[in-house]
Amino acid sequence: MKGTFVDFDALFGHLGQHTVDGLSKGSIYALVALGYTLVYGVLRLINFAHSEVFMIGTFTVVGTWSVLGATDSPAIGTVILLLLAGLVAAAAASGATAVAVERIAYRRLRRMNAPPLIFLITAIGLSLVLSEAFGLWQGRLVKGMPTIVERSVLFTIGNTEVTNIQAITVVAALIMMFGLDTFINRTRYGRGVRAVAQNPDTAALMGVNKDRVIALIFLLGGLLAGAAALLYCLRYGNTRFNVGFVLGLKAFTAAVLGGIGNLRGALLGGLLLGIVEVYAATLTSSNWEDVAAFVVLVVVLLFRPTGLLGESLGRARA
């Protein structure tokens, strides 16, 4: 048994491996973080219920796969079918939930011009309702699901193994990130989003429909959470009624770390958080990883009070 509290050999002996593990863990944070960041960038409020949007996505994947009669490691054609069906269903369910959350909980408050704290508490209430509803319906213990894609080592560099699932996760996250970035920065709709983020009143005067833009960002956040849910299911093969709570907190931390309201910041924050957690867990033990994550957050905020890349969906507002 190792007597020391901090085990440097364990970390530096396989630094590459831990980095890869951290990146793949962080890509799921990043995808969920995008949902927080989009909403925050435009409305400047923490959509606490976003964690449940993700949770519903994972349960949708479980449901879809069980309806389609998925088994462990099926034929390649079936794998593609299951992945596509899971993606479509989860994205649809999460997107719909996100839009419904906006419609039910937030729109009325926006009309009242309520302060952000009120939104936060409403979202907490809604988050309780959603996760409890699933807890009552699906039971409170972990729900397993078939392993659709068997893990295999894709390639090895030195003593670092990169598996197919890790590659899928990271690449998928990067693609979606890139797609979203293009959408926001290059398309007409994206320009609307940026306009509302910069100045809602002026945007409204210029003929941007604010309600539609807001519904759009909730939808986008939901779709990404659905995709994250599918990746999560591929990677972990389990879900639970309260799976969103911890992951949501981490994703929000990631968003803040990178600069909330900043899309690239969310990606950076997510990946960084994943790596920090894996390093910390390797150095000490897994139960200290959250402490490391929050300490890094505080240190970063001390030196860069608006996160690593600063906040900007349009531009930073005071």
Added chain:
Amino acid sequence: MRRKYVRALGGVALAAAMVAAVGCQDSGGDDNASGDGTCGGKIAIFGAFTGPNAGLVIPSLNGAKLAVKQHNAENADCQVTLQEFDTQGAPEQATPIANQVAQDQSFTSVIGGHFSGETKATMPTYEAAGLVMVSPSATATELTAAGNKSFHRVVGNDGTQGAAAAVYFKDTLKSQKVFVIDDGSTYGAGIAAELTKGLGSQVVASDKVQTDQTNFDATISKIKAAQADAIAYGGYTNEAAPLLKQLRAAGVTAKFLGFDGLYDPAFPQGAGAGAEGAIVTCPCLPAAEAGGTFSADFEKEYGEAPGSYGAEGYDAAKVLLDGYKDGKSTRKELLDWVDAYDKEGVSKYIKFADTGDVDPSKVVIWAYEIKGGQITPQSEIKLS
């Protein structure tokens, strides 16, 4: 001006009414004096009957209910009531419940607690009230280490189970390098410490995970680095199932052993194919071995096999019910009755040592293997 006086008078009247109300009481807790010679009485049972860990506790509750139902059907002149108190496993909820039961003199005995934390929090209160506690599943060793008088358990403690698991690793699995993981909970950390004590130098490394953790990459790296040939896990299903699934997916083939916290159908379901061949130890008898017609009765009543601690719940209730049947009806009489109890139960032979532990020589620890997604009995672990 007049309205003001009316209001003032109203205020005074309200205050007077409140003061007067103190006088006219119907007292809240009904203090039925007990021990008036009539047979029977009230048993309080407390534990996490709702909340995330309820799955581990409900079978025990059902076992106790079954025992009471059978008793009442057989003894029309000696009716016993079983009153449930849900604590959600939280000590701060269990404490006022203990106050409630202690103050209500109609309660003459207690079944519980089900978890160690709630038991530790409430033991002094029940002891002060002279109430006997019979626990079906609180297994922390320290509970019986501090000279308590009222606490008894019909289950082996973590020390016995940890030692049994150590024996199993040495004799059956012939493991040389065991990697010990716990979830940092009262139960998980406690039992992992007992196992580590039993295994000594065979423990090659260890890790602590946390509640609700889902990603176990770091733990898996450590297991690989340690080249462990066996893994022990102290904790519950919610973390163990994803951990085991990821372990197997990552190509770790080391034997996996968990404790009674995983004796739960959700564990093989959650871990999927990865659970195949995993071992779960439990100080609980396989249904087929449980004495008499218990398993059959349980299945008939609840439509499912008695899960974790179903037989222990039944036994805990039976110990007390036998006392009521014998005409014991005060807290004192029942406490003495349980202290002197010496009889075959369905889970084991029940006789309590002075500490409140069931006679260590009567404790049986079984190893269960997960086969085809079912927890199937493998063999009894002989301690000596």
Added chain:
Amino acid sequence: MTETLREINDRRQRLTAGIGERVRALPRWQKVLGLLAFVGFLYYLPYLGIPGLTWFRTDYIPQGNNWAGVLFSCAIYVLIAIGLNIVVGLAGLLDLGYVGFYAIGAYSVALFGSTQSPVVEALQNRFGLSEQWAVSWAICIPLAITFTMISGVILGWPTLRLRGDYLAIVTLGFGEIIRIVARNSSWTGGPQGIAAIPGPEGAPSADNTIFGLIDPKPWYWLALTVVIVMVFAVRRLEHSRVGRAWLAIREDEDAAAVMGVPGFKFKLWAFAMGAALGGLSGFLFASRNAFIEPTQFNVYLSILFVAAVVAGGAGNIPGVAIGAFLLAYLPERFRDFSEYRTLAFGLALVLVMLLRPQGLIPSRRRARELADRRKEAPANV
């Protein structure tokens, strides 16, 4: 559907607003008398036996919890809410890690007051003290308050320069760190927790005459007394220079700074005062239960505290007290609903926020503010 709801709500609002005005219009002696009667009623509550009102007792149902025991929890939650109200309601800082202070208060008395704590054992060995030695309960009070205030300053010093939402996530992290450290360190008793935490009469024992093991009523009265003292203290504070500074900062920090109110200093004060109250409630909680373990201080609780404060009416002591009382009381009274309690709580939270965003009993200032914002709203939609 929403229209009818809204209409009912508006009508109720007019009615209840009337009550507040009328109470305020009463002459001073009547208000004092009414207040005294109310306080008397609070002390009488554990005996509540007025026919009809017994329905409110939590032991009204057979599986119900001890009434005085639940009242104690309610009092503790109210104390927490009063402390959190200074931070959230008065100074307008979003603190999602308040449970951390609660935990520090609880662990202060546990670690220094219990003969079973590793800290006390280490002190015994170091200084050759007897096995029975531990810091006495009365000394643990200032200890708990000092520790929590210091931790409030340590947390606030670097973080209070951050803006609202950043503060929320950092404080949340702080709460988690406290719990994780308590759970994974051997000097805190680890996951096994610490038992034999003393009360006013020393270590828990069947021989204690007042603060005994069986009857929780004296504990309730003790907690209630602390609550009442703190309510008066905080009210004084609220109407002092410090209180006005907090309000100014909450409304507009830059404007306040221009007018010569140093924002950082007063925010730090709010943090420290709030932390001290949280620590005091944790202290009482630990003494009463005589046993604590780290899982009792999870982040969920912090979030519920904030929810209770805002739903009750942030900034207004009666409001936050009602919010906290309901948070502790409702799940106990409606034990029959067992599994559905949290769901119902979430629904209630959403409904309160949508229909009455200013909280159940809002502060007048805040209600006006919300009404103003509402008027400004159309320009922003």
